[in-house]
Amino acid sequence: MGPLVREGFGGGQAIPLRGQAGPTGEKRGRHPAHRLRRDSAEGGRKVLASDRVVKELGQSVLLRSGQVGVGVKAGADAGILAVRRVAAMYRREGGAGKGILQIDLANAFNSLQREAIIQSASRHAPQVLAYTMAAYGKHSILQVGDQTLTSERGVQQGDPLGPLLFSLALQDVIAPPPPPAEAAAAPQVGPAVQPAPEEAPGAGAQAPRPEEPADPAGAVEGGEGPPEQGPPPPHEPGPAQPPPEDPAHGGPAEPGEPALALPGPIPPAPVAQIPRGAPEDPEGAGPVAQEPAPQEQPEAAPNHSALSRASLELLTFYLDDGVTGGELDSIARWLCEFERRAAAVGLHLGLDGIETCSLDEIEHLGVPCGSPEKIRAFVERVAQGAERKLRVIASLPDAHVALTLTKFCAGFVGVVHLMRATGPVFDYAGIDRVTQSCLATITGIETDDASWTQASLPVRMGGLGLHSCADVSGIAHIAAALDGGPHLPALVAPALLPHLTWQQDDTVQASLVDPRLATYESVLEKIQDVMQARAEYEGRGQKAWSSALATEKRKNLLESLTEELGHSGQLQGQALTRAQDRIRARIQSGSGKHASAWLYGNPEADTTMWLSPAELAVAVRLRLGLPIAAAPGECRLCGHGATDVNGSHAQTCFGSGRRTRLHNALRDI
Secondary structure: OOHHHHHHHOOEEEEEOOOOEOOOOOEOOOOOOOOEEEOOOOOHHHHHOOHHHHHHHHHHOHHHHOEOOOOOOOHHHHHHHHHHHHHHHHHHHOOOOEEEEEEEEOOHHHHOEHHHHHHHHHHHOHHHHHHHHHHHOOOEEEEEOOEEEEEOEOOOOOOOOHHHHHHHHHHHHHOOOOOHHHHHHOOOOOOOOOOOOOOOOOOOOOOOOOOOOOOOOOEEOOOOOOOOOOOOOOOOOOOOOOOOEEOOOOEEOOOOOOEEOOOOOOOOOOOOOOOOOOOEOOOOOOEOOOOOOOOOOOOOOOOHHHHHHHOOOEEEEEOOEEEEEEEHHHHHHHHHHHHHHHHHOOOOEEEEEEEOOOOOOOEEOOEEOOOHHHHHHHHHHHHHHHHHHHHHHHOOOOHHHHHHHHHHHOOHHHHHHHHHHHHHHOOOHHHHHHHHHHHHHHHOOOOOHHHHHHHOOOHHHOOOOOOOHHHHHHHHHHHHHHHHHHHHHHHEOHHHHHHOOHHHOHHHHHHHOOHHHHOOHHHHHHHHHHHOOOOOOOOOHHHHHHHHHHHHHHHHHHHHHHHHHHHHOOOOHHHHHHHHHHHHHHHHHOOOOOOOOOOOOOOOOOHHHOOOHHHHHHHHHHHHOOOOOOOOEEOOOOOOOEEOOOOHHHHHOOOOOHHHHHHHHHHOO
């Protein structure tokens, strides 16, 4: 890759964003290396690295240091689950001498040294080393108006592999490589990333050999390393010499372009390693080092280098947000070492980067992990904000846009992450009532219990997609516990695992006895079979169980509507049968292909694709089976039919002109 191409590979138009002062006093957003966003090419990830590679690195490399932000399925659920259950265990035991510490690195993505990025990719991910060298081996050019800046620190914003490269660099900060003797004796646990096979010169990027010293200036003078065989004497014939290799591309370097050398590893600190659970010295000198007892290998790869060597009981990171727990002395020792190693790669703890709070009020990734009382208070504040958002959306002048935003940006989708973390500790029915009220404001329709039940069904089942939070909160929490549970052995100490099961989790137990979930017997039976190990959990529990719940809800709705019509006594015989068939046809027809295309217009289309408020109100009434006329009467178009309040005759009337227009449209094709 040529020098001009490399400069522009990670460059582009930049917009400086103003921010607060960084840890060293500089203004983030004005410094060329901080808070600069650029346009990036789309679709690069599929070319640069497949999802398989990212998942492989997440499971075999990042998870070993407690990192769950990249390549780890249900990583956020696992981190929240570990923090919540460890905090609950500490509360049960009194928490004497133990605590939980929250860590946040200041402006981490824009401060990380790129030498550390390249070195970590060389050590842990040779699959992406060629791309890393191309993107970060040379400073990128950023254009801010007429001014040209160079991007020299951090991962490029918009880089599809940015989170992965950041996490790989943070790997050696959280869990430093063990000494050579310890590394040789450590057993191999879990899958390992196989290094790329050695290739012939010019075939691909190769990591430097340890015995080859790196050039202090970051480049080898002359554009190539020391040749294995010297060149032939002048004016003497000899074998042709290959062109210098470009380590970022694996091919010949451009003339005049210096070759890039990888930086050396970060030196480990000489800190004594004290295994967890070491006995006290009888003379009061503190813990005595001893060989840790062998542990049975769990399903997930245990975090030997981070947890055991640091004597911690909890360690998890989601990108730059971390939580650690255990004995206070162990946390203090680990934090000092972590801060030193972070500073070596350009990362710093801000003034508010370390947070200490009581075990009742702890939070992680924006959700509460403390006592049930604090969780309810937290969720209530979030619910109030969600209700305000719904009312603002309902007040928009365009009814069709308001209905679309209600489904995709508010209500259920705004609190689903919270429901997975907390479960039915809080009554989410209040959000459902506000959503129902907003539907009435948007369409001018007051829905009854039956029509609101249909509106809460998925669109593919004939509903409006306004999912009920109260119905799904228990399912979401149980599914999150099952999705994140397999990763617990990598986040907490093995001695704590027997105390962190779902049987000892109060919120999971509350979800299993949730009265709303108990009304759907078939769904509850499936969940209990999985929890009692009578059935295998296949993952994606929330989606599968929510679909089963919606299916049972629609079945119950059809039965209740047809039975109610029969008990009313207004219709008898064939008239009653036809009316019941119309109810079934109306609900089931909403499941047809393209039957719901009118619900949400295309933002890129012109205004004709969006319904007017009057058209939207009629369409919603027809879908939910609500009356569109005050009273029945005679049809003045055909003269031999009676109109009904539900509009059935109006949709099939021969004199309405609709059939004629449809005939002419088909004729003119």
